[in-house]
Amino acid sequence: MNLNSITFDNSYARLPKKFYANVNPTPVKNPNIIKLNTQLADNLGIKLNNIDPEKFFSGNSLLEGSQPIAMAYAGHQFGHWVPQLGDGRAVLLGEIIDTNGCRRDIQLKGCGPTPFSRMGDGRAWLGPILREYVLSEAMENMGVPTTRALSAISTGESVYREKEFPGAILTRVAFSHVRVGTFQYFSARQDLEGLKILADYVINRHYQNCVNDKNPYLSLLKEVIKRQALLVSKWMGIGFIHGVLNTDNTSIYGETIDYGPCAFMDEYSSNKVFSSIDQTGRYAYKNQPEIIRWNLACFASCLLPLIDKDEKKAISLAQNAVDEFSSLYNSYWLKIFRNKLGLMKENENDEKLIHNLLNLMEINKTDFTLTFRALSNLVNNNDVQFKNYFLNQNKINDWIDKWRNRISLEGKDNKSISKLINSINPSYIPRNHRIEEVIVEALEGDYSYFEMLNKVLNKPYDDQNEYKNFQSPPDANQIVTQTFCGT
Numbered sequence: 001m002n003l004n005s006i007t008f009d010n011s012y013a014r015l016p017k018k019f020y021a022n023v024n025p026t027p028v029k030n031p032n033i034i035k036l037n038t039q040l041a042d043n044l045g046i047k048l049n050n051i052d053p054e055k056f057f058s059g060n061s062l063l064e065g066s067q068p069i070a071m072a073y074a075g076h077q078f079g080h081w082v083p084q085l086g087d088g089r090a091v092l093l094g095e096i097i098d099t100n101g102c103r104r105d106i107q108l109k110g111c112g113p114t115p116f117s118r119m120g121d122g123r124a125w126l127g128p129i130l131r132e133y134v135l136s137e138a139m140e141n142m143g144v145p146t147t148r149a150l151s152a153i154s155t156g157e158s159v160y161r162e163k164e165f166p167g168a169i170l171t172r173v174a175f176s177h178v179r180v181g182t183f184q185y186f187s188a189r190q191d192l193e194g195l196k197i198l199a200d201y202v203i204n205r206h207y208q209n210c211v212n213d214k215n216p217y218l219s220l221l222k223e224v225i226k227r228q229a230l231l232v233s234k235w236m237g238i239g240f241i242h243g244v245l246n247t248d249n250t251s252i253y254g255e256t257i258d259y260g261p262c263a264f265m266d267e268y269s270s271n272k273v274f275s276s277i278d279q280t281g282r283y284a285y286k287n288q289p290e291i292i293r294w295n296l297a298c299f300a301s302c303l304l305p306l307i308d309k310d311e312k313k314a315i316s317l318a319q320n321a322v323d324e325f326s327s328l329y330n331s332y333w334l335k336i337f338r339n340k341l342g343l344m345k346e347n348e349n350d351e352k353l354i355h356n357l358l359n360l361m362e363i364n365k366t367d368f369t370l371t372f373r374a375l376s377n378l379v380n381n382n383d384v385q386f387k388n389y390f391l392n393q394n395k396i397n398d399w400i401d402k403w404r405n406r407i408s409l410e411g412k413d414n415k416s417i418s419k420l421i422n423s424i425n426p427s428y429i430p431r432n433h434r435i436e437e438v439i440v441e442a443l444e445g446d447y448s449y450f451e452m453l454n455k456v457l458n459k460p461y462d463d464q465n466e467y468k469n470f471q472s473p474p475d476a477n478q479i480v481t482q483t484f485c486g487t
Helices: 038-044 126-141 180-188 192-206 216-238 285-307 311-340 350-364 368-373 375-379 393-408 414-424 432-443 448-457 465-471
Strands: 020-022 032-036 069-071 075-077 080-082 090-097 103-109 148-160 164-174
Touching: 032 448, 038 148, 075 180, 126 148, 126 164, 126 432, 126 448, 180 192, 180 285, 192 216, 192 285, 216 285, 216 311, 285 311, 311 350, 311 414, 350 393, 368 375, 368 414, 375 393, 375 414, 432 448, 448 465
Parallel strands: none
Antiparallel strands: 020 069, 032 148, 069 090, 075 080, 090 103, 103 164, 148 164
16 A cells, blocks of 8 residues: 555644543444545545545545544534533544645544544444435535535444444544534633634635735635625525534535534425424424624624733624624525526515415425426426425415516526526435435345435426436335434
């Protein structure tokens, strides 16, 4: 094996020791590759022929230059403060510079206990690993900022949760694993030195445009707010529910991170919750924008001593920045949903038109993905499929008339409008019942369904006539009502 086949440059491991704990992955009994993401490996500049993927992606062997660490962070979990969390079952192997010149983290998830495990075993069972692989790669293919899945490995060992399961490890790739909770970790300890080191690190790594600003820390806050406003608007546009939007699961870079009890909606419901641990609906679909805003307010409070020595002035500047979130989010959301309706130009009645459709969808319990996708048929006066989703034909006919009148103002031909609709409304999503089928088959040792679902979701905006059955919502006996974290 060529030990130089991956060149590491580990900037986070060069920070003071209080930022992390040095810890090696715990070797596993019999690692076997379930799936390697060769396309992502190529983008990262990883030559798979020059390494032993089973050993490296299981943590059984380390390559030269790897400096395994578990990152320290804190966070609010369901609104409750937890002063120390950290990577309890993940180890950052190191950082590499990809073929585009971007710095990327390579992390193993489910690779054994760390000093932050809090009595946990640090392992993951097969189901959540396959779920994260499928969902994170589907999100990438739908154009949503996300961590990536480089590999899934079975360990040959058992993991014990409510019962015995086969163990597995995910290799996760991220532009950054720094979270709002990372800043909270130092802020709560009133460690101003650590806070400044972290903020400077994030600016230098991710937000170089802030370096020479008059107030770089205020600029950092504003940039993170923009990224998160865009991210959550994209989630809302595809019916994605994260499920556990704690501050420790909110990325400073603006990626979707920590796929636990997440899910995509079938029937549209603004109050939809899947997570088994979200008993109050705190992280319901409609609440996601406001929760992200709350998390950003927590981030802003951490930065106060860096923004200005005068606390009142710092609070005022930070509050003004956070207050901008709602207007930013609304503008992103409106653009996305305009496009979903085939609209590019702006009209003062667009928001009402969008909400009227969503209200009808909620009343009629129509499938979120299929309803929006069917709009492309309406463009060509093929109304049957779209109308059949609604029980009250008079109301939907009235909406269609208003929509067609609005479409006429675009001044575009039908082909262009239909193309726009199909480019932003996926034909395929990782439906919950399909994920469950993947896991059930995999527990029997069959990964063919997992491979097929990944193949379909590689092109979510294409019709793929040979895989039409993957478009369908669940039958009554297939509906998934709850998803689980998997820790």
